[in-house]
Amino acid sequence: MNLPRLVMLCAMLMPFVWSGAHARTPHLQQLAEIAPANLEEPQLNALSALVLNQGNGELLYRKNIDVETPIASITKLMTAMVMLDAHLPMDAPITISTEDIDTLRHSGSRLAVGTTLSRSEMLHLALIASENRAAYALARTYPGGITRFIAAMNNKARKLQMMHTRFEDPTGLTSNNRSTAEDLAKLVDAACKYPQIRDITTTGTYEIARPALVRVGHKRKKEWRHVVRRVEFHNTNRLVRDGNWNIELSKTGFINEAGHCLVMQAKIANKQVIIVLLDTYGKYSRIADAERIKTWLEQRNEGRVALKLDRMNGV
Numbered sequence: 001m002n003l004p005r006l007v008m009l010c011a012m013l014m015p016f017v018w019s020g021a022h023a024r025t026p027h028l029q030q031l032a033e034i035a036p037a038n039l040e041e042p043q044l045n046a047l048s049a050l051v052l053n054q055g056n057g058e059l060l061y062r063k064n065i066d067v068e069t070p071i072a073s074i075t076k077l078m079t080a081m082v083m084l085d086a087h088l089p090m091d092a093p094i095t096i097s098t099e100d101i102d103t104l105r106h107s108g109s110r111l112a113v114g115t116t117l118s119r120s121e122m123l124h125l126a127l128i129a130s131e132n133r134a135a136y137a138l139a140r141t142y143p144g145g146i147t148r149f150i151a152a153m154n155n156k157a158r159k160l161q162m163m164h165t166r167f168e169d170p171t172g173l174t175s176n177n178r179s180t181a182e183d184l185a186k187l188v189d190a191a192c193k194y195p196q197i198r199d200i201t202t203t204g205t206y207e208i209a210r211p212a213l214v215r216v217g218h219k220r221k222k223e224w225r226h227v228v229r230r231v232e233f234h235n236t237n238r239l240v241r242d243g244n245w246n247i248e249l250s251k252t253g254f255i256n257e258a259g260h261c262l263v264m265q266a267k268i269a270n271k272q273v274i275i276v277l278l279d280t281y282g283k284y285s286r287i288a289d290a291e292r293i294k295t296w297l298e299q300r301n302e303g304r305v306a307l308k309l310d311r312m313n314g315v
Contacts, residue, residue, distance in 0.1 A: 044063060047278060068164055085152075090123075093116050096133050128206045130236050166178055172258075198248055202235075202250060211226060213227075261279065263277070268298065270301070
């Protein structure tokens with residue numbers, strides 16, 4: 001075959017060779033095209049927010065992480081750690097007293113004065129349902145009482161290098177319990193080392209048995225009878241009941257000064273991440289922010305995988 005004819009034949013075959021090579025990797029092309037968009041950070045409602053790769057300490061997202069703000073019931077994670085550090089008997093009975101009533105905000109409670117539960121049950125209610133009377137009772141029955149307990153909370157904060165954090169009560173009802181998103185990431189990281197806290201805070205619902213006195217009988221003859229009622233408490237973070245989430249630690253918080261707060265440790269895109277959301281506006285805004293973060297991390301991971309595959313295939 002002479003040279004001119006060979007050149008003409010190669011020119012005719014080249015389009016088919018080119019199109020065939022690209023037809024083998026259309027999915028990689030599509031993923032590579034969406035990768036740049038995935039790198040855009042989510043727009044969050046929270047005043048302060050932090051997302052941390054717990055495995056390597058990489059800060060994935062930050063927003064006003066050094067701003068001090070009230071933290072509401074996020075406080076109860078520290079309450080739980082200090083109580084557990086004391087190695088007190090978890091089956092010991094604790095009775096709710098008038099001392100445990102919220103006289104600052106006059107918040108309600110499903111634990112009436114006189115209710116007796118084990119220390120373990122009180123811990124469950126403080127972390128799952130954010131029961132303020134349960135949290136205060138745990139602190140009140142600490143060796144040395146409430147004053148020693150609050151001192152222990154602040155001492156532990158210093159040991160954890162939470163230099164912009166202070167506590168004045170074990171419930172979070174006071175706005176003087178303050179911290180930063182950066183400090184709370186350290187709190188969550190420390191709390192993850194307590195199996196009881198991980199198990200309790202990711203429990204969707206919890207039930208206790210409560211004795212009650214009810215009046216039974218007919219109009220002419222009535223009598224009082226002792227019965228046992230089952231009372232169900234739900235986790236204040238509905239995401240722990242969502243099958244699309246793999247949450248290993250969680251705590252919510254709310255008072256007017258703090259807004260709606262949420263801290264979590266969760267597995268997203270095959271990474272253990274810590275999420276801190278402080279002072280979000282609106283009842284569902286912290287949940288919406290968490291969903292935005294999850295979507296962003298998953299898409300971010302998909303984009304990186306796509307780019308890596310493209311490089312391996314020479315695209």
